[in-house]
Amino acid sequence: MNALLSLWRRPVRQAALPGKLMRFDSAAAGTLSTADDLASMRPAFVRSLSRQFDVELLAARLSPVLLEDESVAIFSLAEHVGSDQADELERRVLASGYRQSDPPRYILAAPLLLAVARNQITPRSLASNPTLRVAQSRTALAEAFQDLLEWGLRHSASDIHLNVHLNEPESEVKYTVSGRYLAPDRFRRMPTSTLVDMLSVAWMDIRGGNGAVFDPHIEQQGSLVKQVDGQSLLLRWASLAADDGPSICLRLLRRDAGAGLPGLQELGYLADQIALLDRVMLSEGGVVVMAGTVGSGKSTSLASLISRLPAHRKIITLEEPVEYLIPAAIQNSVARNLNSAAHQSYASKLRALKRSAMTDVLLGEIRDVETGQAFMDLAGSGVNVYTTIHAPSAAHIPLRLASDFIGVSADFLATPGILKLLVFQALLPVLCQQCALPVSCLPDQDRHPGNHFHSRHDWNVWLDLVRELYGCGGESWRIRNPDGCSACRKERLPDLNGYAGRTVVAEIIEPPGGLHQQRSAMDCAMHKAGSGLIDLRDIEIRFHAFETQQARRALHQNNAEPATRLRMVT
Ligand SMILES: [Zn+2]
Numbered sequence: 001m002n003a004l005l006s007l008w009r010r011p012v013r014q015a016a017l018p019g020k021l022m023r024f025d026s027a028a029a030g031t032l033s034t035a036d037d038l039a040s041m042r043p044a045f046v047r048s049l050s051r052q053f054d055v056e057l058l059a060a061r062l063s064p065v066l067l068e069d070e071s072v073a074i075f076s077l078a079e080h081v082g083s084d085q086a087d088e089l090e091r092r093v094l095a096s097g098y099r100q101s102d103p104p105r106y107i108l109a110a111p112l113l114l115a116v117a118r119n120q121i122t123p124r125s126l127a128s129n130p131t132l133r134v135a136q137s138r139t140a141l142a143e144a145f146q147d148l149l150e151w152g153l154r155h156s157a158s159d160i161h162l163n164v165h166l167n168e169p170e171s172e173v174k175y176t177v178s179g180r181y182l183a184p185d186r187f188r189r190m191p192t193s194t195l196v197d198m199l200s201v202a203w204m205d206i207r208g209g210n211g212a213v214f215d216p217h218i219e220q221q222g223s224l225v226k227q228v229d230g231q232s233l234l235l236r237w238a239s240l241a242a243d244d245g246p247s248i249c250l251r252l253l254r255r256d257a258g259a260g261l262p263g264l265q266e267l268g269y270l271a272d273q274i275a276l277l278d279r280v281m282l283s284e285g286g287v288v289v290m291a292g293t294v295g296s297g298k299s300t301s302l303a304s305l306i307s308r309l310p311a312h313r314k315i316i317t318l319e320e321p322v323e324y325l326i327p328a329a330i331q332n333s334v335a336r337n338l339n340s341a342a343h344q345s346y347a348s349k350l351r352a353l354k355r356s357a358m359t360d361v362l363l364g365e366i367r368d369v370e371t372g373q374a375f376m377d378l379a380g381s382g383v384n385v386y387t388t389i390h391a392p393s394a395a396h397i398p399l400r401l402a403s404d405f406i407g408v409s410a411d412f413l414a415t416p417g418i419l420k421l422l423v424f425q426a427l428l429p430v431l432c433q434q435c436a437l438p439v440s441c442l443p444d445q446d447r448h449p450g451n452h453f454h455s456r457h458d459w460n461v462w463l464d465l466v467r468e469l470y471g472c473g474g475e476s477w478r479i480r481n482p483d484g485c486s487a488c489r490k491e492r493l494p495d496l497n498g499y500a501g502r503t504v505v506a507e508i509i510e511p512p513g514g515l516h517q518q519r520s521a522m523d524c525a526m527h528k529a530g531s532g533l534i535d536l537r538d539i540e541i542r543f544h545a546f547e548t549q550q551a552r553r554a555l556h557q558n559n560a561e562p563a564t565r566l567r568m569v570t
Protein backbone atom coordinates (compact mmCIF):
# COMPACT_ATOMS: atom_id res chain seq x y z
CA MET A 1 0.00 0.00 0.00
CA ASN A 2 1.17 3.47 -0.82
CA ALA A 3 2.97 4.94 2.18
CA LEU A 4 1.35 8.30 1.71
CA LEU A 5 -2.13 6.86 1.70
CA SER A 6 -1.43 5.04 4.90
CA LEU A 7 -0.41 8.34 6.45
CA TRP A 8 -3.66 9.96 5.41
CA ARG A 9 -5.95 7.19 6.47
CA ARG A 10 -4.47 5.29 9.32
CA PRO A 11 -5.85 6.23 12.73
CA VAL A 12 -3.59 7.20 15.60
CA ARG A 13 -1.39 4.34 16.66
CA GLN A 14 0.70 5.79 19.45
CA ALA A 15 -0.88 3.38 21.86
CA ALA A 16 1.08 0.57 20.24
CA LEU A 17 4.30 2.46 20.64
CA PRO A 18 6.02 2.44 24.04
CA GLY A 19 7.03 5.87 25.29
CA LYS A 20 4.78 7.69 22.86
CA LEU A 21 1.50 7.57 24.73
CA MET A 22 1.23 11.32 25.25
CA ARG A 23 -0.17 13.73 22.69
CA PHE A 24 2.27 16.31 21.43
CA ASP A 25 1.85 19.64 23.20
CA SER A 26 1.80 22.40 20.54
CA ALA A 27 3.39 24.82 22.98
CA ALA A 28 6.53 22.69 22.92
CA ALA A 29 7.07 23.35 19.22
CA GLY A 30 9.72 25.77 18.02
CA THR A 31 8.74 28.64 15.73
CA LEU A 32 10.43 29.64 12.50
CA SER A 33 8.50 32.71 11.41
CA THR A 34 10.86 34.08 8.83
CA ALA A 35 13.62 33.01 6.51
CA ASP A 36 16.04 34.68 8.94
CA ASP A 37 14.84 32.36 11.72
CA LEU A 38 15.41 29.45 9.41
CA ALA A 39 18.90 30.66 8.50
CA SER A 40 19.88 31.05 12.15
CA MET A 41 18.36 27.83 13.56
CA ARG A 42 20.82 25.54 15.34
CA PRO A 43 21.51 22.81 14.52
CA ALA A 44 21.13 24.13 10.99
CA PHE A 45 18.70 22.49 8.61
CA VAL A 46 20.13 20.44 5.77
CA ARG A 47 17.24 19.39 3.58
CA SER A 48 13.67 18.18 3.51
CA LEU A 49 13.09 14.42 3.64
CA SER A 50 9.58 14.72 2.17
CA ARG A 51 10.59 12.79 -0.93
CA GLN A 52 12.49 10.12 0.98
CA PHE A 53 9.43 9.46 3.16
CA ASP A 54 7.09 9.72 0.19
CA VAL A 55 5.08 12.55 1.76
CA GLU A 56 5.51 15.21 -0.89
CA LEU A 57 1.76 15.63 -1.18
CA LEU A 58 1.70 16.70 2.45
CA ALA A 59 4.21 19.45 1.72
CA ALA A 60 1.67 22.23 2.28
CA ARG A 61 1.24 21.15 5.90
CA LEU A 62 4.04 18.84 7.12
CA SER A 63 7.58 17.96 6.20
CA PRO A 64 10.31 15.88 7.89
CA VAL A 65 13.56 17.86 7.80
CA LEU A 66 17.09 16.62 8.31
CA LEU A 67 19.24 18.81 10.58
CA GLU A 68 23.01 19.20 10.70
CA ASP A 69 23.41 16.91 13.75
CA GLU A 70 21.60 14.18 11.78
CA SER A 71 18.48 14.44 13.89
CA VAL A 72 15.12 14.93 12.16
CA ALA A 73 12.57 17.63 12.94
CA ILE A 74 8.97 17.81 11.80
CA PHE A 75 8.22 21.19 10.18
CA SER A 76 4.52 21.95 10.25
CA LEU A 77 1.76 24.53 9.86
CA ALA A 78 0.49 25.75 13.24
CA GLU A 79 -2.80 23.91 12.89
CA HIS A 80 -1.16 20.57 12.09
CA VAL A 81 1.68 20.54 14.59
CA GLY A 82 -0.24 18.39 17.08
CA SER A 83 -2.22 16.42 14.53
CA ASP A 84 -2.51 12.67 14.12
CA GLN A 85 -0.70 13.04 10.81
CA ALA A 86 2.28 14.70 12.51
CA ASP A 87 2.32 11.92 15.12
CA GLU A 88 2.23 9.29 12.41
CA LEU A 89 4.96 10.97 10.40
CA GLU A 90 7.15 11.24 13.50
CA ARG A 91 6.57 7.58 14.28
CA ARG A 92 7.73 6.62 10.81
CA VAL A 93 10.79 8.86 10.98
CA LEU A 94 11.84 7.30 14.31
CA ALA A 95 11.04 3.80 13.10
CA SER A 96 13.49 4.24 10.24
CA GLY A 97 16.31 4.91 12.68
CA TYR A 98 16.49 8.72 12.80
CA ARG A 99 16.96 10.56 16.07
CA GLN A 100 14.38 13.14 17.13
CA SER A 101 15.52 16.77 17.16
CA ASP A 102 15.08 19.09 20.12
CA PRO A 103 12.49 20.55 19.94
CA PRO A 104 11.01 17.75 17.84
CA ARG A 105 8.61 19.97 15.88
CA TYR A 106 8.65 23.48 14.43
CA ILE A 107 5.85 25.75 13.27
CA LEU A 108 6.32 27.56 9.95
CA ALA A 109 4.06 29.77 7.84
CA ALA A 110 2.62 28.12 4.74
CA PRO A 111 4.86 29.67 2.03
CA LEU A 112 8.06 29.04 4.00
CA LEU A 113 7.07 25.46 4.78
CA LEU A 114 6.23 24.79 1.16
CA ALA A 115 9.54 26.22 -0.03
CA VAL A 116 11.49 24.07 2.46
CA ALA A 117 9.48 20.92 1.73
CA ARG A 118 10.12 21.29 -1.98
CA ASN A 119 13.78 22.03 -1.40
CA GLN A 120 13.33 25.43 -3.01
CA ILE A 121 15.20 26.83 -0.04
CA THR A 122 18.54 25.26 0.74
CA PRO A 123 21.13 26.19 3.38
CA ARG A 124 23.24 27.50 0.51
CA SER A 125 20.51 29.75 -0.87
CA LEU A 126 19.85 31.01 2.65
CA ALA A 127 23.51 31.81 3.19
CA SER A 128 23.90 33.62 -0.08
CA ASN A 129 20.59 35.43 0.25
CA PRO A 130 19.27 35.58 3.77
CA THR A 131 16.17 37.56 2.82
CA LEU A 132 15.15 34.69 0.59
CA ARG A 133 13.66 36.93 -2.05
CA VAL A 134 15.34 34.99 -4.80
CA ALA A 135 15.14 31.54 -3.30
CA GLN A 136 11.39 31.63 -2.99
CA SER A 137 10.48 30.98 -6.52
CA ARG A 138 7.57 32.65 -8.15
CA THR A 139 5.82 29.29 -8.22
CA ALA A 140 5.97 28.84 -4.46
CA LEU A 141 4.58 32.34 -3.91
CA ALA A 142 1.84 31.81 -6.45
CA GLU A 143 0.94 28.56 -4.70
CA ALA A 144 0.84 30.29 -1.33
CA PHE A 145 -1.55 32.86 -2.80
CA GLN A 146 -3.64 30.07 -4.25
CA ASP A 147 -3.72 28.48 -0.78
CA LEU A 148 -5.15 31.73 0.66
CA LEU A 149 -7.82 31.80 -2.03
CA GLU A 150 -8.75 28.14 -1.56
CA TRP A 151 -9.28 28.62 2.14
CA GLY A 152 -11.50 31.60 1.39
CA LEU A 153 -13.56 29.79 -1.21
CA ARG A 154 -14.02 26.68 0.94
CA HIS A 155 -15.22 28.75 3.87
CA SER A 156 -17.46 30.96 1.70
CA ALA A 157 -15.48 34.07 2.64
CA SER A 158 -16.55 37.31 0.99
CA ASP A 159 -13.21 39.08 1.48
CA ILE A 160 -9.57 38.37 2.25
CA HIS A 161 -7.70 41.06 4.17
CA LEU A 162 -3.91 41.13 4.00
CA ASN A 163 -2.71 43.54 6.66
CA VAL A 164 0.99 44.03 6.02
CA HIS A 165 3.07 45.44 8.88
CA LEU A 166 6.19 46.62 7.09
CA ASN A 167 8.11 47.27 10.31
CA GLU A 168 7.36 43.92 11.89
CA PRO A 169 8.57 40.44 10.95
CA GLU A 170 5.04 39.07 10.86
CA SER A 171 1.83 40.27 9.28
CA GLU A 172 -1.70 38.98 9.39
CA VAL A 173 -4.22 37.60 6.97
CA LYS A 174 -7.88 37.77 7.91
CA TYR A 175 -11.12 36.78 6.22
CA THR A 176 -14.68 38.03 6.25
CA VAL A 177 -16.90 34.98 6.68
CA SER A 178 -20.65 35.50 7.19
CA GLY A 179 -19.98 39.17 7.79
CA ARG A 180 -17.44 38.54 10.55
CA TYR A 181 -13.78 39.56 10.44
CA LEU A 182 -11.81 36.46 11.44
CA ALA A 183 -8.17 35.34 11.66
CA PRO A 184 -7.77 31.59 10.97
CA ASP A 185 -4.83 30.02 12.85
CA ARG A 186 -3.27 28.92 9.65
CA PHE A 187 -2.64 32.44 8.36
CA ARG A 188 -2.28 34.30 11.64
CA ARG A 189 1.48 34.57 11.45
CA MET A 190 2.66 35.28 7.94
CA PRO A 191 6.25 36.47 7.40
CA THR A 192 5.96 40.04 6.18
CA SER A 193 8.62 39.66 3.50
CA THR A 194 6.89 36.57 2.12
CA LEU A 195 3.53 38.32 2.09
CA VAL A 196 4.93 41.31 0.21
CA ASP A 197 6.63 38.99 -2.30
CA MET A 198 3.41 37.03 -2.70
CA LEU A 199 1.42 40.20 -3.36
CA SER A 200 4.03 41.33 -5.90
CA VAL A 201 3.63 38.06 -7.77
CA ALA A 202 -0.18 38.20 -7.58
CA TRP A 203 -0.25 41.79 -8.86
CA MET A 204 1.49 40.65 -12.07
CA ASP A 205 -1.84 39.20 -13.24
CA ILE A 206 -3.90 42.27 -12.40
CA ARG A 207 -6.27 43.79 -14.95
CA GLY A 208 -7.08 47.46 -15.12
CA GLY A 209 -4.76 48.19 -12.24
CA ASN A 210 -2.89 51.41 -11.59
CA GLY A 211 0.81 50.72 -11.51
CA ALA A 212 2.95 48.15 -13.31
CA VAL A 213 4.15 46.67 -10.02
CA PHE A 214 2.70 46.18 -6.56
CA ASP A 215 3.63 49.27 -4.55
CA PRO A 216 3.05 49.12 -0.77
CA HIS A 217 3.17 52.90 -0.51
CA ILE A 218 0.29 53.90 -2.79
CA GLU A 219 -3.39 53.03 -3.05
CA GLN A 220 -3.93 50.52 -5.83
CA GLN A 221 -7.03 49.03 -7.42
CA GLY A 222 -7.63 46.39 -10.02
CA SER A 223 -9.07 42.96 -10.56
CA LEU A 224 -7.85 39.50 -11.44
CA VAL A 225 -9.44 36.20 -12.33
CA LYS A 226 -8.17 32.97 -10.77
CA GLN A 227 -9.17 29.36 -11.12
CA VAL A 228 -9.66 27.88 -7.66
CA ASP A 229 -11.00 24.38 -6.98
CA GLY A 230 -12.21 24.28 -10.58
CA GLN A 231 -14.21 27.47 -10.13
CA SER A 232 -13.63 30.84 -11.72
CA LEU A 233 -13.01 33.44 -9.05
CA LEU A 234 -12.89 37.18 -9.66
CA LEU A 235 -10.83 39.14 -7.15
CA ARG A 236 -11.40 42.85 -6.73
CA TRP A 237 -8.22 44.30 -5.29
CA ALA A 238 -8.23 47.49 -3.25
CA SER A 239 -5.24 48.54 -1.19
CA LEU A 240 -4.95 51.21 1.45
CA ALA A 241 -1.49 52.63 2.14
CA ALA A 242 -1.88 52.68 5.93
CA ASP A 243 0.77 53.99 8.36
CA ASP A 244 2.12 50.52 9.25
CA GLY A 245 2.01 49.25 5.69
CA PRO A 246 -0.51 48.37 3.02
CA SER A 247 -3.83 46.82 3.90
CA ILE A 248 -5.12 44.92 0.89
CA CYS A 249 -8.73 43.88 0.67
CA LEU A 250 -9.59 41.25 -1.92
CA ARG A 251 -13.30 40.86 -2.59
CA LEU A 252 -14.00 37.30 -3.74
CA LEU A 253 -16.62 36.98 -6.44
CA ARG A 254 -17.63 33.65 -7.90
CA ARG A 255 -17.89 33.99 -11.63
CA ASP A 256 -19.32 30.67 -12.76
CA ALA A 257 -22.44 31.24 -14.78
CA GLY A 258 -23.55 27.77 -13.76
CA ALA A 259 -23.51 28.79 -10.10
CA GLY A 260 -26.67 30.81 -10.75
CA LEU A 261 -27.86 33.91 -9.01
CA PRO A 262 -29.93 33.41 -5.88
CA GLY A 263 -33.54 34.54 -6.22
CA LEU A 264 -34.90 37.48 -4.24
CA GLN A 265 -36.86 35.17 -1.97
CA GLU A 266 -33.80 33.03 -1.37
CA LEU A 267 -31.86 36.17 -0.47
CA GLY A 268 -34.45 37.03 2.16
CA TYR A 269 -36.85 39.51 0.55
CA LEU A 270 -40.41 39.15 1.84
CA ALA A 271 -43.29 38.33 -0.50
CA ASP A 272 -44.84 41.83 -0.33
CA GLN A 273 -41.45 43.41 -1.07
CA ILE A 274 -40.93 41.19 -4.11
CA ALA A 275 -44.43 42.08 -5.34
CA LEU A 276 -43.62 45.80 -5.04
CA LEU A 277 -40.30 45.35 -6.88
CA ASP A 278 -41.97 43.41 -9.68
CA ARG A 279 -44.72 46.03 -10.07
CA VAL A 280 -42.26 48.90 -10.33
CA MET A 281 -39.89 47.05 -12.67
CA LEU A 282 -42.78 46.63 -15.10
CA SER A 283 -42.96 50.34 -15.87
CA GLU A 284 -40.41 51.97 -18.15
CA GLY A 285 -38.07 54.81 -17.23
CA GLY A 286 -36.81 55.83 -13.82
CA VAL A 287 -34.23 54.63 -11.38
CA VAL A 288 -34.12 51.85 -8.82
CA VAL A 289 -31.44 52.61 -6.23
CA MET A 290 -30.20 49.88 -3.95
CA ALA A 291 -28.51 51.17 -0.83
CA GLY A 292 -26.58 49.47 1.91
CA THR A 293 -23.25 49.53 3.65
CA VAL A 294 -20.10 47.78 2.43
CA GLY A 295 -20.66 44.04 2.22
CA SER A 296 -24.44 44.28 2.58
CA GLY A 297 -25.02 42.22 -0.55
CA LYS A 298 -26.62 45.01 -2.56
CA SER A 299 -24.85 44.07 -5.81
CA THR A 300 -26.11 40.49 -5.49
CA SER A 301 -29.67 41.70 -4.96
CA LEU A 302 -29.47 44.10 -7.87
CA ALA A 303 -28.14 41.39 -10.19
CA SER A 304 -30.91 39.08 -9.00
CA LEU A 305 -33.47 41.83 -9.60
CA ILE A 306 -32.26 42.48 -13.14
CA SER A 307 -32.27 38.82 -14.04
CA ARG A 308 -36.07 38.97 -13.50
CA LEU A 309 -36.50 41.37 -16.44
CA PRO A 310 -38.40 40.01 -19.44
CA ALA A 311 -36.48 38.94 -22.54
CA HIS A 312 -37.76 41.83 -24.68
CA ARG A 313 -35.72 44.36 -22.69
CA LYS A 314 -32.15 45.07 -23.77
CA ILE A 315 -29.96 45.18 -20.69
CA ILE A 316 -26.46 46.65 -20.58
CA THR A 317 -24.26 46.90 -17.52
CA LEU A 318 -21.38 49.23 -16.69
CA GLU A 319 -19.50 47.87 -13.70
CA GLU A 320 -16.13 48.19 -11.98
CA PRO A 321 -15.65 45.28 -12.59
CA VAL A 322 -18.52 42.95 -13.51
CA GLU A 323 -19.42 41.11 -10.30
CA TYR A 324 -22.05 38.58 -11.32
CA LEU A 325 -22.74 37.03 -14.66
CA ILE A 326 -26.31 38.06 -15.44
CA PRO A 327 -28.06 35.95 -18.06
CA ALA A 328 -29.15 37.99 -21.10
CA ALA A 329 -27.30 41.13 -20.02
CA ILE A 330 -24.49 42.67 -22.06
CA GLN A 331 -21.90 43.30 -19.38
CA ASN A 332 -19.03 45.77 -19.42
CA SER A 333 -16.18 45.99 -16.94
CA VAL A 334 -14.64 49.42 -16.67
CA ALA A 335 -11.53 50.33 -14.74
CA ARG A 336 -11.97 53.76 -13.28
CA ASN A 337 -8.96 54.15 -11.08
CA LEU A 338 -6.69 57.03 -10.36
CA ASN A 339 -5.13 57.63 -13.76
CA SER A 340 -6.63 59.92 -16.38
CA ALA A 341 -6.55 57.43 -19.26
CA ALA A 342 -8.97 55.25 -17.30
CA HIS A 343 -11.36 58.19 -16.89
CA GLN A 344 -11.32 58.80 -20.62
CA SER A 345 -12.12 55.18 -21.31
CA TYR A 346 -15.05 55.41 -18.87
CA ALA A 347 -16.38 58.48 -20.65
CA SER A 348 -16.08 56.89 -24.09
CA LYS A 349 -17.74 53.70 -22.84
CA LEU A 350 -20.61 55.82 -21.56
CA ARG A 351 -20.98 57.59 -24.92
CA ALA A 352 -21.03 54.25 -26.74
CA LEU A 353 -23.58 52.95 -24.25
CA LYS A 354 -26.03 55.73 -25.08
CA ARG A 355 -25.99 54.76 -28.73
CA SER A 356 -26.80 51.14 -27.93
CA ALA A 357 -30.59 51.51 -27.86
CA MET A 358 -30.91 49.65 -24.60
CA THR A 359 -33.95 49.76 -22.33
CA ASP A 360 -32.20 48.98 -19.05
CA VAL A 361 -28.81 49.91 -17.64
CA LEU A 362 -27.07 48.66 -14.55
CA LEU A 363 -24.67 51.34 -13.38
CA GLY A 364 -22.34 49.61 -10.92
CA GLU A 365 -22.14 52.15 -8.13
CA ILE A 366 -22.64 55.86 -7.68
CA ARG A 367 -19.90 57.16 -5.47
CA ASP A 368 -18.50 60.37 -6.89
CA VAL A 369 -19.18 63.25 -9.26
CA GLU A 370 -18.19 61.27 -12.36
CA THR A 371 -20.65 58.45 -11.66
CA GLY A 372 -23.20 61.04 -10.47
CA GLN A 373 -23.01 62.68 -13.90
CA ALA A 374 -23.38 59.32 -15.63
CA PHE A 375 -26.43 58.66 -13.47
CA MET A 376 -28.10 61.96 -14.48
CA ASP A 377 -27.18 61.47 -18.10
CA LEU A 378 -28.70 57.98 -18.30
CA ALA A 379 -31.71 58.56 -16.04
CA GLY A 380 -32.53 61.77 -17.93
CA SER A 381 -32.54 59.92 -21.23
CA GLY A 382 -35.54 57.83 -20.19
CA VAL A 383 -33.96 54.41 -19.85
CA ASN A 384 -34.42 52.28 -16.76
CA VAL A 385 -31.43 52.67 -14.48
CA TYR A 386 -30.44 50.35 -11.63
CA THR A 387 -27.63 51.32 -9.36
CA THR A 388 -26.16 50.98 -5.88
CA ILE A 389 -25.04 53.59 -3.38
CA HIS A 390 -23.61 53.58 0.12
CA ALA A 391 -26.30 54.99 2.39
CA PRO A 392 -27.54 54.16 5.89
CA SER A 393 -31.25 53.93 4.98
CA ALA A 394 -33.66 54.19 2.06
CA ALA A 395 -34.69 57.68 3.16
CA HIS A 396 -31.06 58.82 3.00
CA ILE A 397 -30.65 57.91 -0.69
CA PRO A 398 -31.84 61.25 -2.17
CA LEU A 399 -29.72 63.19 0.33
CA ARG A 400 -26.69 61.11 -0.53
CA LEU A 401 -27.22 61.60 -4.28
CA ALA A 402 -27.58 65.35 -3.77
CA SER A 403 -24.50 65.56 -1.54
CA ASP A 404 -21.43 67.49 -2.67
CA PHE A 405 -19.54 64.23 -3.18
CA ILE A 406 -21.95 63.09 -5.88
CA GLY A 407 -23.64 66.32 -6.89
CA VAL A 408 -26.89 65.19 -8.51
CA SER A 409 -29.10 68.25 -8.54
CA ALA A 410 -32.08 68.34 -6.20
CA ASP A 411 -34.28 69.60 -9.05
CA PHE A 412 -33.36 66.58 -11.10
CA LEU A 413 -34.18 64.21 -8.25
CA ALA A 414 -37.50 65.98 -7.69
CA THR A 415 -38.54 65.44 -11.33
CA PRO A 416 -41.52 63.06 -11.27
CA GLY A 417 -40.63 59.60 -12.50
CA ILE A 418 -36.88 59.86 -12.00
CA LEU A 419 -36.58 58.07 -8.67
CA LYS A 420 -38.73 54.99 -9.05
CA LEU A 421 -37.78 52.93 -6.02
CA LEU A 422 -35.43 53.41 -3.09
CA VAL A 423 -34.30 50.18 -1.48
CA PHE A 424 -32.08 49.70 1.53
CA GLN A 425 -30.86 46.32 2.65
CA ALA A 426 -28.66 44.80 5.32
CA LEU A 427 -27.53 41.22 5.90
CA LEU A 428 -28.12 39.59 9.26
CA PRO A 429 -26.91 36.19 10.48
CA VAL A 430 -29.55 33.47 10.44
CA LEU A 431 -29.82 31.18 13.45
CA CYS A 432 -29.10 27.52 12.87
CA GLN A 433 -32.55 25.99 13.03
CA GLN A 434 -31.12 22.74 14.39
CA CYS A 435 -29.70 24.17 17.60
CA ALA A 436 -31.08 27.67 18.29
CA LEU A 437 -32.16 28.09 21.91
CA PRO A 438 -35.43 29.53 23.22
CA VAL A 439 -35.13 33.16 24.27
CA SER A 440 -35.81 32.12 27.86
CA CYS A 441 -32.21 30.81 27.96
CA LEU A 442 -30.90 34.34 27.46
CA PRO A 443 -30.07 35.15 31.09
CA ASP A 444 -27.78 32.06 31.18
CA GLN A 445 -26.28 32.60 27.73
CA ASP A 446 -24.66 35.98 27.58
CA ARG A 447 -21.54 34.88 25.70
CA HIS A 448 -21.99 36.97 22.59
CA PRO A 449 -18.77 37.68 20.70
CA GLY A 450 -17.17 41.06 21.27
CA ASN A 451 -20.14 42.78 22.77
CA HIS A 452 -19.35 44.77 25.89
CA PHE A 453 -22.73 46.47 25.91
CA HIS A 454 -24.52 43.17 26.25
CA SER A 455 -22.18 41.70 28.83
CA ARG A 456 -23.69 43.73 31.66
CA HIS A 457 -27.35 43.49 30.78
CA ASP A 458 -30.21 42.51 32.95
CA TRP A 459 -31.72 40.35 30.24
CA ASN A 460 -35.19 40.10 31.72
CA VAL A 461 -35.55 43.89 31.83
CA TRP A 462 -34.23 44.07 28.29
CA LEU A 463 -36.67 41.46 27.00
CA ASP A 464 -39.57 43.30 28.62
CA LEU A 465 -38.50 46.46 26.81
CA VAL A 466 -38.42 44.67 23.43
CA ARG A 467 -41.81 43.10 24.09
CA GLU A 468 -43.28 46.48 24.93
CA LEU A 469 -41.70 48.20 21.92
CA TYR A 470 -43.08 45.66 19.46
CA GLY A 471 -46.29 44.85 21.32
CA CYS A 472 -45.76 41.12 21.30
CA GLY A 473 -45.02 38.32 23.72
CA GLY A 474 -41.96 37.11 21.83
CA GLU A 475 -42.82 33.46 22.50
CA SER A 476 -41.10 32.30 19.32
CA TRP A 477 -37.95 34.41 19.66
CA ARG A 478 -34.82 32.32 19.74
CA ILE A 479 -31.15 32.93 20.42
CA ARG A 480 -27.90 31.58 19.14
CA ASN A 481 -26.40 28.46 20.63
CA PRO A 482 -22.74 29.43 21.11
CA ASP A 483 -21.72 25.75 21.14
CA GLY A 484 -23.34 25.11 17.77
CA CYS A 485 -24.18 21.63 16.54
CA SER A 486 -22.93 19.26 13.87
CA ALA A 487 -25.06 21.09 11.30
CA CYS A 488 -23.52 24.53 11.85
CA ARG A 489 -20.13 24.12 13.52
CA LYS A 490 -17.20 25.24 11.39
CA GLU A 491 -13.75 23.97 12.14
CA ARG A 492 -11.70 26.54 14.04
CA LEU A 493 -14.28 29.30 13.61
CA PRO A 494 -16.19 29.23 16.91
CA ASP A 495 -17.56 32.74 16.31
CA LEU A 496 -19.81 31.24 13.65
CA ASN A 497 -21.23 28.44 15.82
CA GLY A 498 -25.03 28.52 15.90
CA TYR A 499 -25.39 30.37 12.61
CA ALA A 500 -26.41 29.12 9.18
CA GLY A 501 -25.76 31.81 6.59
CA ARG A 502 -27.27 35.26 6.36
CA THR A 503 -30.53 36.79 5.25
CA VAL A 504 -31.51 40.14 3.75
CA VAL A 505 -33.60 42.54 5.80
CA ALA A 506 -34.85 45.37 3.61
CA GLU A 507 -36.90 48.54 3.51
CA ILE A 508 -38.40 49.98 0.35
CA ILE A 509 -39.70 53.46 -0.40
CA GLU A 510 -41.69 54.29 -3.50
CA PRO A 511 -41.46 58.02 -4.19
CA PRO A 512 -43.17 60.41 -4.47
CA GLY A 513 -45.32 60.52 -1.41
CA GLY A 514 -44.18 57.05 -0.50
CA LEU A 515 -42.12 58.29 2.36
CA HIS A 516 -44.43 56.57 4.77
CA GLN A 517 -42.72 53.26 4.28
CA GLN A 518 -44.66 50.43 5.83
CA ARG A 519 -41.69 48.77 7.45
CA SER A 520 -38.11 49.77 8.23
CA ALA A 521 -35.29 47.29 7.74
CA MET A 522 -35.09 46.92 11.52
CA ASP A 523 -38.81 46.14 11.63
CA CYS A 524 -38.20 43.60 8.88
CA ALA A 525 -35.51 42.03 11.05
CA MET A 526 -37.93 41.93 14.00
CA HIS A 527 -40.47 40.24 11.76
CA LYS A 528 -37.90 37.52 11.02
CA ALA A 529 -36.94 37.28 14.69
CA GLY A 530 -40.62 36.51 15.25
CA SER A 531 -40.12 33.35 13.18
CA GLY A 532 -37.07 32.39 15.23
CA LEU A 533 -34.68 33.19 12.38
CA ILE A 534 -32.67 36.04 13.89
CA ASP A 535 -31.15 36.61 17.32
CA LEU A 536 -32.47 39.90 18.80
CA ARG A 537 -28.95 40.82 19.88
CA ASP A 538 -27.76 40.70 16.26
CA ILE A 539 -30.52 43.17 15.37
CA GLU A 540 -29.16 45.60 17.94
CA ILE A 541 -25.61 45.13 16.63
CA ARG A 542 -26.67 45.85 13.05
CA PHE A 543 -29.09 48.70 13.70
CA HIS A 544 -29.20 50.21 17.17
CA ALA A 545 -29.99 49.27 20.75
CA PHE A 546 -33.64 48.76 21.60
CA GLU A 547 -33.17 51.44 24.26
CA THR A 548 -32.17 53.82 21.47
CA GLN A 549 -35.24 52.73 19.56
CA GLN A 550 -37.36 53.59 22.58
CA ALA A 551 -35.76 57.02 22.85
CA ARG A 552 -36.31 57.67 19.13
CA ARG A 553 -39.94 56.75 19.35
CA ALA A 554 -40.42 59.19 22.18
CA LEU A 555 -38.75 61.86 20.07
CA HIS A 556 -40.90 60.96 17.08
CA GLN A 557 -44.07 61.45 19.02
CA ASN A 558 -42.99 64.90 20.13
CA ASN A 559 -41.65 66.17 16.82
CA ALA A 560 -42.78 66.48 13.25
CA GLU A 561 -41.90 63.61 10.99
CA PRO A 562 -38.17 63.60 10.27
CA ALA A 563 -38.81 62.85 6.62
CA THR A 564 -39.96 66.45 6.05
CA ARG A 565 -36.52 67.44 4.84
CA LEU A 566 -36.72 64.84 2.12
CA ARG A 567 -39.84 66.35 0.63
CA MET A 568 -37.57 68.95 -0.91
CA VAL A 569 -35.95 66.41 -3.13
CA THR A 570 -38.64 63.89 -3.84
ZN1 LIG B 1 -26.50 24.32 14.83
